[in-house]
Amino acid sequence: MRRTRRRIRPALAVAVVAALVFAACTDGGDERGGFRPGAADLGDPYVPGAGNGGYDVAGYRLAVRYDPATDRLAGRAALTATATTGLSRFNLDLAGLDVSRVAVDGRPAGSARDGDELVVTPRDGLARGARFVVEVDYSGVPAARADGQLGSGGFLHTDDGAIALGQPWSAATWFPVNDHPSDKATYDVEVTVPDGLAALSNGVPGERTSAGGWTTWRWAERSPMASYLTTLVIGDYRVRSGTHAGKPMVTAVPASLPENGPEAASLARTGEIADFLASRFGPYPFDSYGGVVVTDARIGYALETQSRPVYGPGFFRGGRPNPGVVAHELAHQWFGNSVALSRWSDIWLNEGFASYAEWLWEEHDGGRTAQRNFELEYAATDWSRPSVDPGRSRLFGAAVYKRGALAVHALRRTVGDETFFRVLRTWTAERRDGNATTDDLIALAERVAGKPLRPFFDAWLVGGSAPALP
Known part of the structure; x- marks a missing residue:
């Protein structure tokens, strides 16, 4: 039996989806002075429960401290956002961590947990178009989450640290977030870890400081980034820093791997491959280059985490360099990262x-x-x-x-x-x-x-x- 041909529906389908998403931005309850709650779900059927309605995030400032000895993470997140409708309250995605303080524009705000949702109620309603900052202090032992075909994602504890990674979601396991690619934002990330460990993330590296046995690593991604493209890799890594085409190039390979093994040899071609792809696709879209190899067998994939892809161990089991996977993940910097999905x-x-x-x-x-x-x-x-x-x-x-x-x-x-x-x-x-x-x-x-x-x-x-x- 031949399958009936399906047709890509034209702009009408896009308009219908847009209308549904707009309608999802509010629900009918808890009206206060014309303000309504933002939706707890953006309505994408492929990721039910992910994302939230009623606001658009411009930027995240994250400061986290992680101790591998106890598996505990403590963080403060500051989100700068704009209300897209009048809000009496709004939700953030946050899985399994305890919240100790929430403030909106510097004033204490009410908060409650509803599964993997953090419900924030500001002291006053937020008018449509209002720009606001929400701060959240949180802590706990972050956990992985099953994300279907790729296996476990989210925050994975390792023998020497941790890896935060996963598609279509992972971010909500280590910071409060509007966890859908339709709401891209910039990121400033500070990660404090015990001396001797690396703490790698997205974007341009900043000043690294040490005090009292702890080292703080700083990263800044100034181009808008989808939340699933964030990463955090902590552990004993051999980090190489340099420049390529006038931009920072940061690559990292676990110290347990040979210094000149196939993993390092593959990452060494990052600049060359990026330049070739730029000759076909247009200028490289970000302010830094790089890549990270991990050895955790739970990560059976490579992921195009923005400006610094992460490569699982399976791509190098043959003992030879694998520039093909590097080409794939670097191509995503144009297709998927700079130009991201709406759904x-x-x-x-x-x-x-x-x-x-x-x-x-x-x-x-x-x-x-x-x-x-x-x-x-x-x-x-x-x-x-x-x-x-x-x-x-x-x-x-x-x-x-x-x-x-x-x-x-x-x-x-x-x-x-x-x-x-x-x-x-x-x-x-x-x-x-x-x-x-x-x-x-x-x-x-x-x-x-x-x-x-x-x-x-x-x-x-x-x-x-x-x-x-x-």
Whole structure:
């Protein structure tokens, strides 16, 4: 039985989703002087319970102290945000930690816990458009959380420290957050750990100070970042700091690994690979480069944590460098990080382009051509599985990664190299630091190519049978 062809619905679908999200920003209860509670859930069906409505975060300032001997974390988070509707109260995502103080604009605020939600009630309502700062003091033993196909994510305790990592969520296990990629923000992070341990995070490294047996590491990510792209890696690491193209380059490998092993050799090519991708996608979008290798077997993936991807141990088991995975995660700095998702059902926009970048890099590095990889993957693809809206259980499935890459290369074949790379560079320039949907990409591709392309994208991304080769 042939599956009915599915069609990517045009802008009407986007408008409906936007209306639903707007409606979710308030609920009907607890009105005070025209103010209403913000929603406890942004309504993304792929991550039920994640994100909150009624405000937009501009920046996070995090100061945390972690003691591996006791597994205890103590932190203070200051979030600068703007109310998008009149708020009587609002929620933050926070899993399993105790809150001792909450203040809004320096004044004590009420707080309550509701599962993994922190409900904050300011002394006075927040008017629509009001800019406010909420401070939260919290502590406890942070925990991992099951996040489906990738296994355990969140805050993972290790033999010598901890790793905070995971997709589609992880941030709420170590700080209060609006935990959905549609609300990107800047980050300033201070991490205090016992002397001798490294504490790695996103962005540009700042001044490192020591006192009383503790060292504070400072990091700043000035480009807006989705919360799942934050990371914290603490432990005994060999940290290398330098510059590339005038920007800081920070890489780290566990001290237990050989100094010149395949892990370090792979990270050493970060600058070279980033420069190659920039020649195809446009300027590198962030203020720093780097990467971190971890050895914890629970991390069976690599993740494109912004400006500093984290690579699990499985990518180096062959004893040889693996520049392909570096190319994949670095490509995400453009596709997925700088241009981020508006909703998780469009995850192919991240993974399809990053998978295609592996093909581009392999060809550049003397391996199979992108065309040959396209031919092999085309023959092996299950066309009954869509790339767009793949379903929660297939969020990281082959249709998202490989069929997505097929669509990217087929677009190249359809419009020609000059137009294709102009589409990519225009996309990364116009959508830089923002969010986007599949419909946004189709509209841009049609504008740059000067012809209708929706039937093409329908066939390659959601059609139920193999499309004709271009």
